[in-house]
Amino acid sequence: MAPSTRVGVIGAEGRMGSATCGAVDADDELKLVAKVGRSDSLEVLVENGAEVAVDFTTPDAVRANVEFVLDKGIHAVVGATGLSPEDIEELGTRARGGTARLFVAPNFAMGAVLMMRFAAEAAPLFDTAEIVERHHEKKLDAPSGTSLRTAELMNEARDGPWHVTQTENETLPGSRGGDVSGIRVHSIRSAGSVAHQEVVLGSPGETLTIRHDSLDRTSFMPGVLLAIKKVATLDGPTVGLEHLLDL
Numbered sequence: 001m002a003p004s005t006r007v008g009v010i011g012a013e014g015r016m017g018s019a020t021c022g023a024v025d026a027d028d029e030l031k032l033v034a035k036v037g038r039s040d041s042l043e044v045l046v047e048n049g050a051e052v053a054v055d056f057t058t059p060d061a062v063r064a065n066v067e068f069v070l071d072k073g074i075h076a077v078v079g080a081t082g083l084s085p086e087d088i089e090e091l092g093t094r095a096r097g098g099t100a101r102l103f104v105a106p107n108f109a110m111g112a113v114l115m116m117r118f119a120a121e122a123a124p125l126f127d128t129a130e131i132v133e134r135h136h137e138k139k140l141d142a143p144s145g146t147s148l149r150t151a152e153l154m155n156e157a158r159d160g161p162w163h164v165t166q167t168e169n170e171t172l173p174g175s176r177g178g179d180v181s182g183i184r185v186h187s188i189r190s191a192g193s194v195a196h197q198e199v200v201l202g203s204p205g206e207t208l209t210i211r212h213d214s215l216d217r218t219s220f221m222p223g224v225l226l227a228i229k230k231v232a233t234l235d236g237p238t239v240g241l242e243h244l245l246d247l
Ligand code: NAP
Pocket: 010, 011, 012, 013, 014, 015, 016, 017, 036, 037, 038, 039, 056, 057, 058, 059, 061, 078, 079, 080, 081, 082, 105, 106, 107, 108, 109, 139, 195, 220
């Protein structure tokens, strides 16, 4: 039998962290060796010989955690929101300098990865695009990492600028959402939700809506497990689950 990969989970007491602990525990190829909560020292990862650390903490904590992990030669799989492109660049340089690899996924759900891909394919063919994302009321950040990543991929796929919409007088500030280079992003926070997103594209006489719903945190687990198993094989810092899938 192949030796199990030793996994530590940071943010183990949170919603995503505890789901990840359960999924790792249930996987024959993986061994859960460390559960790090807010009051625990990251040193338990080293003491227990973790080879991969998964971070599902908070935007204020994730960067320092990933720095620690990479410096100790432990591969990092990051699900927490909050790393800026500059953070990822710097952490990537740190990872390149050592033996540990860095993998970051704004969204571990397979359907969300496909939603982003379809939205990027459609982006060059429409005049306007807006994103409406909806999450549970306890989510600390807005907009979601997924919505920002979707807008980034759509803007990269498009040659010219989006058609500018004509709202001259925003009588309630913020009602047109945040602007990501021409794509307006709207964030709903609602009890009863998990993670949902609609990309609405428009051209004269037609709209195209691409929608994804994570109805339960189990939707993220196949992607998390795949990332844990593949992170050591990556050439360099990698952002996005699509890079681990044969699409
Ligand atoms: P959550 O339930 O609030 O869990 C976060 C946990 O991290 C809490 O238990 C928190 O402890 C703990 N924590 C904070 N700082 C810590 C530190 N320095 N060391 C160890 N633990 C620490 O939130 P969640 O819903 O699980 O989401 C966690 C993150 O994952 C968020 O950033 C969310 O946006 C992101 N997310 C990503 C995906 C994806 O597919 N990539 C999917 C869902 C969520 P306290 O309770 O004491 O603060």
